[in-house]
Amino acid sequence: MADHQANGNLSDANLSDANLSDANPALSLNHKYALDRDCTTLSRHVLQQLQSFSSDAQDLSALMNRIGLAAKLIARRLTRAGLVEDALGFTGRTNVQGESVKKMDEFANQVFISAFEQSGLVCRLASEEMDQPYYIPENCPLGRYTLLYDPIDGSSNVDINLNVGAIFAIRQQEGNDLDGQARDLLRDGHQQIAAGYVLYGPSTMLVYSVGSGVHAFTLDPSLGEFILSSENIKIPTHGSIYSVNEGNFWQWEEPIRNYIRYVHRHEGYTARYSGALVGDIHRILFQGGVFLYPGTVKKPEGKLRLLYESAPLAFLVEQAGGVASTGTQRILDVVPDQLHTRTPLVIGSVEDVALVESFIQEHSREQQEREILSTKG
Ligand code: AHG
Numbered sequence: 057m058a059d060h061q062a063n064g065n066l067s068d069a070n071l072s073d074a075n076l077s078d079a080n081p082a083l084s085l086n087h088k089y090a091l092d093r094d095c096t097t098l099s100r101h102v103l104q105q106l107q108s109f110s111s112d113a114q115d116l117s118a119l120m121n122r123i124g125l126a127a128k129l130i131a132r133r134l135t136r137a138g139l140v141e142d143a144l145g146f147t148g149r150t151n152v153q154g155e156s157v158k159k160m161d162e163f164a165n166q167v168f169i170s171a172f173e174q175s176g177l178v179c180r181l182a183s184e185e186m187d188q189p190y191y192i193p194e195n196c197p198l199g200r201y202t203l204l205y206d207p208i209d210g211s212s213n214v215d216i217n218l219n220v221g222a223i224f225a226i227r228q229q230e231g232n233d234l235d236g237q238a239r240d241l242l243r244d245g246h247q248q249i250a251a252g253y254v255l256y257g258p259s260t261m262l263v264y265s266v267g268s269g270v271h272a273f274t275l276d277p278s279l280g281e282f283i284l285s286s287e288n289i290k291i292p293t294h295g296s297i298y299s300v301n302e303g304n305f306w307q308w309e310e311p312i313r314n315y316i317r318y319v320h321r322h323e324g325y326t327a328r329y330s331g332a333l334v335g336d337i338h339r340i341l342f343q344g345g346v347f348l349y350p351g352t353v354k355k356p357e358g359k360l361r362l363l364y365e366s367a368p369l370a371f372l373v374e375q376a377g378g379v380a381s382t383g384t385q386r387i388l389d390v391v392p393d394q395l396h397t398r399t400p401l402v403i404g405s406v407e408d409v410a411l412v413e414s415f416i417q418e419h420s421r422e423q424q425e426r427e428i429l430s431t432k433g
């Protein structure tokens with residue numbers, strides 16, 4: 057195994073590099089070269105993670121490879137979107153959530169379908185852009201996996217050339233789903249076998265977990281491969297960033313407003329919000345802090361969808377040592393009642409999520425006390 061893998065991540069590798077170079081400059085040069093030469097590809101990494109060449113491990117490796125292929129095809133279109141006909145703007149249609157669909161949403165949704173039609177492994181795909189799951193009957197006798205995905209996350213950023221993402225989760229299909237209702241998907245997030253996201257930023261990155269840590273890959277366009285760039289990422293227990301759309305301040309319930317008042321009044325907090333969940337969470341994964349998309353008085357369930365947004369990110373962030381909550385419940389414990397169920401989301405560093413939750417707990421305690429007093433009175 058290359059030194060940088062054994063050491064955990066590139067910054068550790070640089071550190072050990074400095075030590076090596078003190079002791080032996082020639083060794084240091086070799087080490088740097090090895091970092092570039094002994095690159096770990098995504099499919100190889102999945103097999104290493106699972107420490108097996110079993111058929112399940114091979115399946116998962118092939119599935120991740122397909123997600124990588126979809127990401128490369130989408131990245132290719134995004135990088136030239138301003139030059140290509142019909143890449144930007146709206147389709148004129150609305151999706152099942154009532155949101156206006158962008159051409160890039162539809163393109164990316166279709167890319168995932170095409171990539172998995174050829175995989176032989178996925179019987180069913182469910183995405184933000186499709187009312188019902190999409191079946192690939194020819195794969196179903198053998199392909200027992202379901203891919204859940206948000207093909208373009210943060211699509212309001214597409215037309216202005218800012219970062220967007222994709223979110224995915226893989227689940228095992230339970231039963232034959234004879235009525236096509238996909239009821240077996242209405243289960244908690246612990247059922248996820250793998251989850252992750254793709255970030256289309258200055259470089260394209262794929263971050264994933266198969267339940268043994270969180271690992272980031274960077275697309276090397278000259279190789280056309282995702283190459284391991286950070287292994288076993290650990291989210292700091294606290295960070296200065298809070299990431300939330302404060303334009304909704306007056307729509308929120310009082311405890312969320314109290315939390316925001318708290319960070320305004322205390323030193324050491326800074327706001328970052330890009331309009332694309334994937335980018336905001338990526339920052340928090342590396343630097344710590346908290347991302348919130350709370351419910352509002354009118355929409356207590358919030359905006360984000362459980363099965364292909366909140367639950368995959370919760371799986372990932374927990375694997376990195378962070379937490380994800382609705383504010384009152386662990387996201388991975390939430391059982392959806394529909395494919396497109398929404399949940400409030402508070403996700404990130406342990407201490408920062410706990411701080412948000414403490415405002416919610418305090419508020420419900422006060423409410424209970426008031427109710428007791430009013431029944432007594
Ligand atoms: P999507 O583009 O998949 O619908 O997701 C957008 C989500 C999320 O990425 C982002 O954090 C949030 O919606 C932004 O919503 P607001 O504009 O309401 O802040």
Ligand code: MN
Nearest residue numbers: 206208209210
């Ligand atoms: Mn989204």
Ligand code: MN
Nearest residue numbers: 184206208209
């Ligand atoms: Mn989307």
